[in-house]
Amino acid sequence: MKNMNDIQFGEGTFDELYGHKIIELKENFIRTEIEITSNLHQPMGLVHGGLYSSMAEAAISYAAYFTQDGTWVGVNNNTDFLKSSKEGLLVCTASPLKLGKRSQLWEAKIYNGDNLCAISKVRLSNLNA
């Protein structure tokens, strides 16, 4: 497993653009955060649905990249929106449901405080398999 000290999404990436930060990364687990700002809203003043999908996609892709053998790319992102948010801190935790050599399935849950805002499954395919 690669060294995961101080891993971040990297300068100039989409994750930097929307303020996505990695808080904790270890084998089969990642936790990331986004501080909600108004430029992450849709016009009704709520967090844009795509932000939850993006957060889950990135968190899971990073976790697989750094903790799994192989070169993993997302092939499907299925996100359910459970509760809307206006402000505060979004906290995403993700872990695997199925770790195969060719295909993996991970699940992310995104909370704002005690509220479960979104739940997402991301399927990854191994380009090296």
Added chain:
Amino acid sequence: MKNMNDIQFGEGTFDELYGHKIIELKENFIRTEIEITSNLHQPMGLVHGGLYSSMAEAAISYAAYFTQDGTWVGVNNNTDFLKSSKEGLLVCTASPLKLGKRSQLWEAKIYNGDNLCAISKVRLSNLNA
């Protein structure tokens, strides 16, 4: 149906942040575009998967908002990633698969030139039903 001349995603929204533009909007149809820039990439230099999910989510939510009776919010976004992109113009077109009074299902296809990059289904629920 509301007046759809010159409708855009609006200043200060997430869609403005990632450069999402509405090109055409009419009953049961929307076409939007994003010019790919490097700050929409993930670290491998490819368009971030979350961008496709966001593009579909916003395009479909807008189309439902402006062309359907009711107040529609996305409850699920299911996006399949079919082909990666590095640069160029992403073009999203969306139209409904099922128009109910309480629940609607729309599908978006996102192309880069002739390549179908992503296909997405978004389910919407009517807050007024």
Added chain:
Amino acid sequence: MKNMNDIQFGEGTFDELYGHKIIELKENFIRTEIEITSNLHQPMGLVHGGLYSSMAEAAISYAAYFTQDGTWVGVNNNTDFLKSSKEGLLVCTASPLKLGKRSQLWEAKIYNGDNLCAISKVRLSNLNA
């Protein structure tokens, strides 16, 4: 909440055809079982993927019908197949992820012994809302 003593899927239904039995039903929870027989296989001798989808669909629809106000119908069934089965007892447990008045999201997990064979989300829409 309706009386849930001795509730079963009913004579002459598809669930009876494939041997689906309700074991336990209480508020926000259902447990059902299928004893695997060879006529539930696909040609390679494994349990047919559609059986897992059907089991989750029925378990969740029943649980919503008997424990929730409203008339609930499934609008989406998203099932991931994690491990194949040949024989033994499939045990499905399901509970809600989100209980809305118009839309509900439930999750089912199907085990064969200690193996998680399938995980399924079913979204329900309330015909009375």
Added chain:
Amino acid sequence: MKNMNDIQFGEGTFDELYGHKIIELKENFIRTEIEITSNLHQPMGLVHGGLYSSMAEAAISYAAYFTQDGTWVGVNNNTDFLKSSKEGLLVCTASPLKLGKRSQLWEAKIYNGDNLCAISKVRLSNLNA
């Protein structure tokens, strides 16, 4: 490509149990049918949702098995239910959205006469990749 004359789902399989028949199978296309009988209903007298999922799962798995190189198994089945059915003939047609060597995505549409009853995406993984 294997010989596809007179291919059927086979004796003793789940598909036989629920009356699933292959009508046409050629490269990247399959058409199958089910004559609705009352033992395919749920208790409200409508076709059981799991039947649509099963029909799509089997049609797509067969089409991949007989027309694609590799050994393909379903890893995800995502079915949207658009219109209910009581009686008549269900006709399923399926074709690929993405043909990869490791992962494939197919889509099935299930009609009853002119009504689109269900639409389903099935993702397949190649055990030989």
